[in-house]
Amino acid sequence: MARSRRKLNPNGARRISQHSTGSLSLAMSQTGYASGQTAEKAEESEESEDDELPILPRQSIPDSELSPQYWFLLKVVKYIKFGSPTATLLALCGLSRYDLTLPMCQQALENSEAVDVLINVLEAEDHKCKVAALRVLQNLVKIQHFQRLLVIKSGIATVVRLLSEAEPDVRCLAAGTLAHAVNNHRSRMLTRKAGAVPLLVDLLDIQSGPVIVTTDEFNFKAATKQKIQAATAAAKALRSLSYSASARRELYLAGGIPLLTRLTLSIGGIQREYQHLNSSLGTTNRAPSVASTVTGQKPSVNVKSRMAHKKATAASASTDSELDFELLTAVNGVIHQCAADDVFRASVKADILLGQLLRHMRYDCEQLQTLCASTIAHFAEDETNRKVLTQLKATETLVWVLKQGEYQFQLASSYTAAMARAKYEEEQPLELQVQGRPTTAPQEEKPVEKPQVNIPLLKAVSTAVWKLSLSPEARDRFRQLGIVRIFIRHLNQPTEEVLLPIVSSISVIGTDQENLALLRTERAVPRFVWLLSGNHPGLLSAAALTMANLTADVDALELLETIDAARLLWSLLKHPSPVVQAGAASAIAAFSERSKRAGEVARSLVGGLELLVSLLRAPELEVVTAAAAAVARMATEDETLAVLSDHHVVSLLASLVRHKNRDLKLRVAEAIAECCRWPGNPAQLGQGGGVKPLIGYLRSSHLDLRRAAARALHQVSSDRENCFILHHHGAVMLLLKLVGCGDVEIQSAAAGCLSNIRNFIHNA
Numbered sequence: 001m002a003r004s005r006r007k008l009n010p011n012g013a014r015r016i017s018q019h020s021t022g023s024l025s026l027a028m029s030q031t032g033y034a035s036g037q038t039a040e041k042a043e044e045s046e047e048s049e050d051d052e053l054p055i056l057p058r059q060s061i062p063d064s065e066l067s068p069q070y071w072f073l074l075k076v077v078k079y080i081k082f083g084s085p086t087a088t089l090l091a092l093c094g095l096s097r098y099d100l101t102l103p104m105c106q107q108a109l110e111n112s113e114a115v116d117v118l119i120n121v122l123e124a125e126d127h128k129c130k131v132a133a134l135r136v137l138q139n140l141v142k143i144q145h146f147q148r149l150l151v152i153k154s155g156i157a158t159v160v161r162l163l164s165e166a167e168p169d170v171r172c173l174a175a176g177t178l179a180h181a182v183n184n185h186r187s188r189m190l191t192r193k194a195g196a197v198p199l200l201v202d203l204l205d206i207q208s209g210p211v212i213v214t215t216d217e218f219n220f221k222a223a224t225k226q227k228i229q230a231a232t233a234a235a236k237a238l239r240s241l242s243y244s245a246s247a248r249r250e251l252y253l254a255g256g257i258p259l260l261t262r263l264t265l266s267i268g269g270i271q272r273e274y275q276h277l278n279s280s281l282g283t284t285n286r287a288p289s290v291a292s293t294v295t296g297q298k299p300s301v302n303v304k305s306r307m308a309h310k311k312a313t314a315a316s317a318s319t320d321s322e323l324d325f326e327l328l329t330a331v332n333g334v335i336h337q338c339a340a341d342d343v344f345r346a347s348v349k350a351d352i353l354l355g356q357l358l359r360h361m362r363y364d365c366e367q368l369q370t371l372c373a374s375t376i377a378h379f380a381e382d383e384t385n386r387k388v389l390t391q392l393k394a395t396e397t398l399v400w401v402l403k404q405g406e407y408q409f410q411l412a413s414s415y416t417a418a419m420a421r422a423k424y425e426e427e428q429p430l431e432l433q434v435q436g437r438p439t440t441a442p443q444e445e446k447p448v449e450k451p452q453v454n455i456p457l458l459k460a461v462s463t464a465v466w467k468l469s470l471s472p473e474a475r476d477r478f479r480q481l482g483i484v485r486i487f488i489r490h491l492n493q494p495t496e497e498v499l500l501p502i503v504s505s506i507s508v509i510g511t512d513q514e515n516l517a518l519l520r521t522e523r524a525v526p527r528f529v530w531l532l533s534g535n536h537p538g539l540l541s542a543a544a545l546t547m548a549n550l551t552a553d554v555d556a557l558e559l560l561e562t563i564d565a566a567r568l569l570w571s572l573l574k575h576p577s578p579v580v581q582a583g584a585a586s587a588i589a590a591f592s593e594r595s596k597r598a599g600e601v602a603r604s605l606v607g608g609l610e611l612l613v614s615l616l617r618a619p620e621l622e623v624v625t626a627a628a629a630a631v632a633r634m635a636t637e638d639e640t641l642a643v644l645s646d647h648h649v650v651s652l653l654a655s656l657v658r659h660k661n662r663d664l665k666l667r668v669a670e671a672i673a674e675c676c677r678w679p680g681n682p683a684q685l686g687q688g689g690g691v692k693p694l695i696g697y698l699r700s701s702h703l704d705l706r707r708a709a710a711r712a713l714h715q716v717s718s719d720r721e722n723c724f725i726l727h728h729h730g731a732v733m734l735l736l737k738l739v740g741c742g743d744v745e746i747q748s749a750a751a752g753c754l755s756n757i758r759n760f761i762h763n764a
Contacts, residue, residue: 024532070108138177151190570608
């Protein structure tokens with residue numbers, strides 16, 4: 001076959017359409033995204049990869065075991081390489097009919113250097129040969145070994161150049177080839193640097209494509225379907241490329257966000273766009289003919305063609321639906337990858353896009369539901385988007401999807417019970433089996449497949465519920481819909497990645513008495529205790545917070561004390577993760593507040609209280625806050641307070657008084673109020689400089705902080721030197737104002753503090 005290398009004309013590529021990129025550029029400039037910082041980091045990570053991808057060793061078949069099919073494939077590749085254009089085309093068509101997943105075929109294609117031959121055919125001028133070669137290459141790169149070969153043989157750049165061809169079938173097949181070939185850092189970097197992203201974005205713009213002029217409505221629909229297939233292939237390729245931050249940046253700059261948003265409008269949105277295009281040309285159902293556009297004459301109607309079209313419409317209805325779902329799945333895959341970027345969430349109209357995503361979750365397509373739920377989880381990280389999702393009734397949609405999956409879960413449970421019943425019957429004596437079964441004709445037994453729960457869908461939806469439940473309105477709505485009962489049935493999932501959002505959602509939503517009683521009656525409490533013996537930091541923290549909530553239920557607290565769950569919580573204080581330490585300390589604080597045996601358990605653990613006091617030196621704010629809360633609760637017992645005082649807990653609390661965080665100041669003030677009941681601790685606090693900052697707490701606008709500060713100063717004023725400090729820094733006037741407030745506890749503490757100051761000053 002005659003071949004000539006074709007030079008790429010840089011001016012021959014179609015102009016990339018720009019769709020309202022002004023607001024996008026503004027958002028990117030505000031976030032610093034357009035400066036290329038993120039792109040530079042991603043490019044550095046990509047260029048750090050090895051220049052040459054290693055070829056994995058393949059298990060070769062001995063020559064004695066090679067079939068005639070192997071030698072025939074070698075001849076086919078030889079015909080492609082040296083034959084005429086007609087012979088090359090016939091050989092490519094024959095090669096596309098083979099099952100390339102067979103080891104025999106793969107070895108033949110590798111030994112004959114079929115990838116090099118196909119790349120050479122793609123650089124030729126023959127259109128039919130290029131189409132046939134792309135079909136073979138598209139099936140070939142689905143195999144990982146040939147993906148690496150395509151990258152090493154520099155075939156990525158050749159395929160990218162085909163995206164600028166004028167023929168739509170070539171562009172469609174080239175995009176489909178990239179969708180399968182771009183699966184690692186090296187291939188993504190080469191594809192991006194070859195300029196594939198703007199060309200793929202151009203394929204998404206279906207409406208601005210060339211107008212199809214034909215009198216045959218069936219041919220018009222076929223051409224429309226071809227453009228949908230091209231857009232689907234381009235979306236799949238962009239989904240593979242969007243794993244790279246640099247590729248996502250180029251996607252934003254090429255105007256891909258408006259196109260992706262428009263393609264998610266509805267299932268039949270593309271057909272309606274073409275109907276709108278036809279109506280703008282002056283017709284209702286079909287495009288104008290060439291004669292009508294040139295001479296103005298009325299086009300003739302082909303009755304046969306219209307009858308054939310009516311018959312083909314019914315036969316192709318399911319095919320159109322599959323195309324729509326395939327396109328929507330690919331587009332939502334790109335949106336799912338881009339939704340992790342702040343610039344994407346800031347540049348789209350959240351109410352429109354989120355409304356369409358919730359609508360797509362109602363379709364009977366689990367892969368599409370998974371992608372939409374993951375995208376919603378990304379959007380739910382922002383408080384504004386959580387309010388939008390709540391207004392769009394995202395809670396009802398997520399619960400509906402969970403109930404659909406719960407039906408599959410019930411089928412799986414019924415299958416397990418049926419298998420256990422059948423096994424029990426097989427173990428019975430033969431006489432009992434004969435008596436229990438009626439005499440019927442033998443029937444052929446059909447194998448029963450066990451229904452499987454869609455784990456990725458369950459993980460995506462539970463993650464979206466977890467992020468959305470941070471909104472109080474959504475949290476209340478989830479409680480009304482009974483989502484905790486649904487999650488309880490999935491607590492036996494084996495993977496920690498699925499359990500993490502489920503347990504985290506329960507820890508946030510299941511805080512009311514009704515759900516706490518439900519967790520107890522459904523026997524979920526031992527499951528949470530068992531989760532404390534795992535290793536996943538997030539799961540350990542969520543399980544500890546759930547146990548802290550369970551202490552509010554009296555019966556659940558008794559059950560936790562029976563199974564000795566507090567010891568596991570104390571052991572988690574030694575975990576290296578700050579998240580686990582904070583969760584365990586919070587649970588210990590809840591146990592100490594409500595359980596009568598908390599102090600006894602803490603004193604029985606060697607080094608437990610010392611470990612808790614040492615957490616006050618932690619650099620993480622959440623750990624110190626939780627540890628201070630636990631100290632405040634543990635110090636209510638005199639025996640425990642004595643042990644804490646021996647470990648100099650007051651000196652550590654004095655060093656935390658000057659902190660700016662309100663929650664930490666509240667917990668520290670409560671801990672000081674309890675710890676200063678022990679003799680000698682008030683003087684130690686004054687020597688550590690912790691009295692003067694406490695006076696500033698009395699000026700706070702938060703009632704709970706003023707109450708804790710008044711209680712702390714009441715105990716601190718039992719030391720004479722501290723009273724002089726309080727009198728010297730103007731605490732008397734602040735305490736006099738607090739005496740007249742409406743809170744009885746504040747009044748009592750302020751009056752007691754003033755009484756101590758007066759006594760010590762008068763006696764001095």
